[in-house]
Amino acid sequence: AxxxxxxxxxxxxxxGTPVLLRCNYSSSYSPSLFWYVQHPNKGLQLLLKYTSAATxxxxxxxxxxxxxxxxxxxxxxxxxxxxxxxxEYFCVVSDHxxxxxxxxxxxxxxxxxx
Amino acid sequence: xxxxTQSPKYLFRKEGQNxxxxxxxxLNHDAMYWYRQDPGQGLRLIxxxxxxxxxxxxxxxxxxxxxxxxKESFPLTVTSAQKNPTAFYLCASTGGTEAFxxxxxxxxxx
Numbered sequence: 001a002x003x004x005x006x007x008x009x010x011x012x013x014x015x016g017t018p019v020l021l022r023c024n025y026s027s028s029y030s031p032s033l034f035w036y037v038q039h040p041n042k043g044l045q046l047l048l049k050y051t052s053a054a055t056x057x058x059x060x061x062x063x064x065x066x067x068x069x070x071x072x073x074x075x076x077x078x079x080x081x082x083x084x085x086x087x088e089y090f091c092v093v094s095d096h097x098x099x100x101x102x103x104x105x106x107x108x109x110x111x112x113x114x
Numbered sequence: 115x116x117x118x119t120q121s122p123k124y125l126f127r128k129e130g131q132n133x134x135x136x137x138x139x140x141l142n143h144d145a146m147y148w149y150r151q152d153p154g155q156g157l158r159l160i161x162x163x164x165x166x167x168x169x170x171x172x173x174x175x176x177x178x179x180x181x182x183x184x185k186e187s188f189p190l191t192v193t194s195a196q197k198n199p200t201a202f203y204l205c206a207s208t209g210g211t212e213a214f215x216x217x218x219x220x221x222x223x224x
Contacts, residue, residue, distance in 0.1 A: 009154065034212070034213075036215075041202070041218065041220065042217055042218065043118075043120075043204060043215035043216050043217040043218050044204065044206075044213075044215040045215075046212060046213075046214075049212060090156065090157070092213075102147075102206075102208075102213055104149075104156040104157040104158075105156055106154065106155060106156040107154075107156050
């Protein structure tokens with residue numbers, strides 16, 4: 001079985017300050033991990049993915065995440081927040097069996113203050 | 115451009131009525147999925163299909179039905195048995211590990 005825990009349901013930062021969205025996972029297999037972003041009433045867009053290559057993964061819009069197997073974590077970071085980053089972020093795990101596709105965390109809403 | 119198209123964007127259902135949400139993909143993906151999204155609950159898997167003419171129940175399949183007659187299409191029917199259908203519905207497809215999502219359908223019971 002696999003599961004994902006996003007440790008913060010809501011994060012608020014000021015524009016220009018760093019962003020940290022935390023994610024812990026549990027998987028019986030060597031997982032693939034993803035971060036998706038969702039703007040209001042929109043579908044999900046892939047930010048970045050880890051698939052057993054480099055543990056530090058760079059994504060779009062300046063986001064990156066580090067896979068830490070010992071801590072079972074895959075935290076999302078960005079050095080400097082922009083107003084357009086305000087959205088819902090989902091950490092996702094895939095166990096590669098294909099049967100259940102993706103398991104989603106409950107989401108973190110990022111608010112960016114001017 | 116390749117992608118997933120969901121329609122309609124907004125849908126209103128009367129009590130006791132069945133409605134069907136459309137999902138079409140031109141990515142040549144074998145696997146397709148339906149998720150339900152409620153505020154504060156992330157995405158929950160309703161049904162998935164890994165191949166034409168085959169599909170499996172997800173975590174919250176009660177009150178829903180699907181078909182997979184063509185590779186490109188995976189429609190979801192919300193039946194009158196679904197007591198709380200008001201939600202945002204997302205369709206996805208995968209050709210490997212990454213999933214591609216449609217823009218969603220917001221269903222409201224009136």
